Amino acid sequence: METISFIVGLLYQYADTIALLALSAIGLIIIFGMMGVINMAHGEMMMIGAYITSFSYYAGIPTALAVIFGGIGAGVAGMVLERLVIRRFYGQLLSSLVATWGLSLILSQGALLVFGQLIQSVPTPFGSFTVADLSYSYYRVFIFLVALVMIAGLWGLFRFTRFGVRARATMENPRMARALGVDTTRVYALTFGLGTMLGGFAGGLLALTSTIGPFYGMTYTPQAFITVVVGGGAEVVTGLLASVLSLGAIKTIFMNQTNILLGHVAMLVLAFVIIRLMPSGISDWVERRQVRVRER
Amino acid sequence: MSVIQRPLALLVGPQEMGRTWYFWVGFVIVIGVGAAAPQYLGRFDLLNLANFLTSIFLALSLCLIWGFCGILSLGQAAFLGLGGYAYGVAGINFIESHGNTWAALGIGLAVPVALAAVLGFVMFYARLKGVYVAILMLVVTLLFETFLNQTAGQGWFIGDAHLGGNNGLGRFSGVIKRPPSFIFSEGGIKFLGKSYAFFYLTFGLAVLCYLGLRIMVNSKLGFVMVAIREDPERTEALGYDVRLIQLIVFCVSALLASMSGILYVSWGRFITPDVFGVYNNILPVIWVAVAGRKSLTATVIGTLVLVWMSQRLTETDYAFVVLGGILVGAMLLLPEGVITGIVDRSAGLRARLAARLRARA
């Protein structure tokens, strides 16, 4: 009985950690993988998603739709920022980091000024189930599944759609893509919008499990950054998967045995070990292995 | 060159603005006005000024690695905070009980530098991309904040010092020991946070660090740093171990940032985990980016102006929105920094004017 509850608990925790990492990082890693820009305002995009979700919910809109509105709102906000500011910093990675951090400061402090310290949180749907006397939330399992669907959807998007092909061409070689008639400016704008939309969507989903304030997103971004660093920039989907699986595993083990803080520290340490061994991230390493395998 | 001439030549070297006689006249005037501050400033203003001055070390630490060596760190507060905590803990144990300020100072400087050495070794020897270095530093800092926030329990004592969780080190005096100010018993000088002596100490250190860094950036090492900023690959092919130089400069930068932390703690006699938070990390980035990262002089001036301005703005709640706006605006309009931009432009204007005058004559 105790073993069962331990194993179920651990699996549940693992799934939950993976969901959290994947949701908070997915938009960030798309933007980084495509344009090499780390969007420091990603947490604020999640915040925008959460705020819109909350406002929509209390305006009487069904929860699912409210979350989707959150995603759309953040996507639009992202495209506006791309147009006004971020576009000017392509190719200057460090400057784009600083500029987006400035945007992050404006957005979070602006939200604080306008809406105050906290806004109304949205109740968690679905209720709970019990295994071996311990109760678990259905919603947490649900967002784990949503995270998986999002990763699969992303894979499909890059693989099968026209936008995906253009995006991959742009990522591989922007100059060549331009020569072949791809409007790379538009691809970048759409990618940035897609990334922030996914961030807003994740923000909306996670908002249903926590309190919401101006600095809501900042609680997720450090882990998201670690996930991106470990995932590397070469192949978005493989990198993200490899990264959330490994980081999620170590965080779960440490959280289960000690506390959340050590879980985070363990993640960071693992990240440093991984970058020491494979400086361009897991996905690049995986890719090189594949080349070697093909050669044999 | 003689022993005296050489450092003087380095002081006015080409890597930093200030190669004219009127720059140095201005410099002497500023020093004079600063040194006389206790004569004309009230106690409160003087205290405030001393606090402003502690920011300069943090700003210079970022200016050095980012502006001169091309390494952006979004987590300089890690070194500031760790320096402050290390000094505070050591101070409670050494200064309070034994009057040993030097040991506390040494520990306050050594701990952050050791952290920089370890992190720098991992990051630079793995040839980690610049963006990764930047955000990993931020993550490290934020983890320090999280860690210290949960040290409120009775188990978190280092010697006599209680880490104190989010109340910080020594917030509640009387019950728990507070970190002490510097006391150099040999000379009988006490640098209490609210004294003139403390102001002079901070002021003197700031001037020394500024001049010392001028010499550093104009030395052989300084040229190599700039070469690395411009192009690491080429610099390696010229026979320089780029990783090692980045590591050394990173450690010097940690040393500077920790000075801010140590002075801050001995000034206010407390420190909380907030020092590791987002604001202490983004503020130096704002100061340096807005002022002009490639110049020590611009950094110092810009930091003082911006710190003064944000203090005025704090009363209105808009401080961080305005600072964020200034940062984004400066990045868009004057990416090399406002002060550097103005100086460069006026130099260009002067050159054009001179050329026109010559043409007429």
Add this chain to the structure above:
Amino acid sequence: MPLLEVKNLSKAFGGVRAVDGVDFSLEQGELRSIIGPNGAGKSTLFKLLLGSIKPDKGKIWFRDRDVTRAEPHTRAHMGIGVKFQHLGVYGDLTVRHNMQLPLQHSLSGEAMDAEIARLLERLNLAGTEERRVAELAHGQRQWLAIGMALAMRPVLLLLDEPTAGMGPEETRETGSLVHSVHEEGVTIVVVEHDMAFVRQLGAPVTVLHYGRVFAEGSLAAIEDNEDVRNIYLGASRTMAVRSRRH
């Protein structure tokens, strides 16, 4: 033992094998041109030789030492001097400070000034010491980059497209500079795109194609080689685009 020996050198990026099993050796005092169409792996081979990237497979020996894993700065001190393809100079600094970087390892003060003056004289750059490099003409910057490589007193000099963007007169002067350095006993590898310059050098040629050594021999033999002409013909359109850009 040759001065430089490369065995089965391979490097892949993603799925593309940029350099694929290259064998290559250089005797002390040799002058060699490496040519090949765009994407033949010239730049990757160049970077493998200077050490800024490390091979997936294969070995590099230089002066009887295995330097496959050696860092660029180690190789520089062992005597490999490098001139990069694109602006091998620091535009924000003056000519003097550019020259100072390679020289300050061993010289200082007046000895350094004298050496800077000597090298600049040789590069047709005398009197430009105090000018910012960004103000120099394109060809002058290329020479300065060669000068910085020479200042390291190399045993082996690697030149990546030394005449890129130069007019015919500057190209001719560069050729005689390369010859005069070679006559001093420095071994030189020139990675080049421009066949006219390769002809002027008149040195033995190694042809790369799809990351492999396609042909090797004297200039005359390579020019007569039908297959080499074919691969260049296939690439002639991209060459036209390149020259227009310059």
